Amino acid sequence: MTFINKLNAAWAANDSLLCVGLDPDMARLPPQFQSAPDGIYQFCTAIIDATADLACAFKPQIAYFAALAAEGQLERICAYLRDKYPHIPLILDSKRGDIGATAKQYACEAYDRYGADAVTVSPYMGSDSVEPYMEWRDRGVIVLCRTSNPGGSDLQFLDVNGRPLYQHVAQLVADKWNANGQCALVVGATFPEELAQVRAIVGDMPLLVPGIGAQGGDIVATVTAGKTGSGSGMMINSSRAILYATAAVGEDFAQAARRVASETRDAINAAR
Amino acid sequence: MTFINKLNAAWAANDSLLCVGLDPDMARLPPQFQSAPDGIYQFCTAIIDATADLACAFKPQIAYFAALAAEGQLERICAYLRDKYPHIPLILDSKRGDIGATAKQYACEAYDRYGADAVTVSPYMGSDSVEPYMEWRDRGVIVLCRTSNPGGSDLQFLDVNGRPLYQHVAQLVADKWNANGQCALVVGATFPEELAQVRAIVGDMPLLVPGIGAQGGDIVATVTAGKTGSGSGMMINSSRAILYATAAVGEDFAQAARRVASETRDAINAAR
Secondary structure: OOHHHHHHHHHHHOOOOEEEEEOOOHHHOOHHHHOOOOHHHHHHHHHHHHHOOOOOEEEEEHHHHHOOOOHHHHHHHHHHHHHHOOOOOEEEEEEEOOOHHHHHHHHHHHHHHOOOOEEEEOOOOOHHHOHHHHOOOOOEEEEEEEOOOHHHHHHHOOEEOOEEHHHHHHHHHHHHHOOOOOEEEEEOOOOHHHHHHHHHHHOOOOEEEOOEHHHOEOHHHHHHHHOOOOOOOEEEEEOHHHHOOOOOOOOOHHHHHHHHHHHHHHHHHHOO | OOHHHHHHHHHHHOOOOEEEEEOOOHHHOOHHHHOOOOHHHHHHHHHHHHHOOOOOEEEEEHHHHHOOOOHHHHHHHHHHHHHHOOOOOEEEEEEEOOOHHHHHHHHHHHHHHOOOOEEEEOOOOOHHHOHHHHOOOOOEEEEEEEOOOHHHHHHHOOEEOOEEHHHHHHHHHHHHHOOOOOEEEEEOOOOHHHHHHHHHHHOOOOEEEOOEHHHOEOHHHHHHHHOOOOOOOEEEEEOHHHHOOOOOOOOOHHHHHHHHHHHHHHHHHHOO
């Protein structure tokens, strides 16, 4: 099954556009996980178990593992997810960007080592930095387009023949890079009007949308701007708001994560 | 000592602008390293020993390690280099690009875990994707500007107010991101005239220049276009041409690597 088909099935099965981001910041984990040798694995798999029926995808952010030399735990988390929840897409958020033989190594890392269904990549180095990933025909390539951070405008909003750069990226991916139907785009939630412009360019292509929750993006505006004609087409990511949801001393972190994930999924669905 | 000072000292000490790239492709290693459990470490440290007096920097490409789950060997290679050749800058080529808290994790990976003097990053996500690295004041940030691959033109050559995008990136880094003097740029050797344009924009800022050797860039044209007024300012990278230099059956790989590194350094120096 291809990434896109798997994503379509997960959207339907869980009635959810919510992508749960796995950004395990050691300083914010419950104390019992900070002291355990495989605490990141234990924490992340508990979050997965608590939210798997509410999510359309899980998205580990590899930087948090790389900083702690915890690639082994990431491998085990990915294996756990593939084994226990094989119908939920696994997105490796690594924003890789390199050419030719090197890009192929990164594709091996994402698809073979971690078994990811899709990986995030940067468009800055162009077509031959993305093509090597396409050799894995059943996997997805999620290209950075418009990011949710303030500095995103430094390049992405530069005017290119009357249109901002990020719209050229959307057009390039829609017209050329998506020839095999393997592509999706990253478009942040903090600029709903720009999300709508990308949606108009790319048709039904899936969009990975960070920026709600801790980053402040508005859910109703985001869904209204980014949904397809059938009210779908988005993986709306929330990481910290779910992972570190515990509101009161004594509240179980997994129950809290489930509560916030459920509320977020429902708020998204109410706006579809 | 800052990255820039260390680089200046290495240029002078070894009379060299040659950066030796460490891209250990398992299929191309001599057979004795393919079968050894720490073969990558053994191979890379042998290359380092054979070329350390000829190089101004070493640049491991992390993708080759990540694909093989060999981060532990990369840690040991970096430790070996820092310990035995502390005067030679260590550049982690990872082309990271992410924002805020996540970028800081990547900075921890490069600077604290691997002890790199500098790291390559992508500019696509803008200023706040680069600033977190600057908190390590003695380290360097090498920003992708104009890359040596054919697809590099897809974005980098788009016209922005009469100038190609890569020149805007060069200007942005020179005018803003380099406030602390920590920046360098990646500019490929395959377009010497563009290298000259970047040099004109950024003054004496160091340039990391891939694309000679296996990628076909011309050394004389590259040095002429990219050097500073004092005939320096470049880290001209060669990876595969040095690592896999063995020309005849029976030739020792390390001797062959030294031969090609020496020839390349001398060819560069003849053009300065």
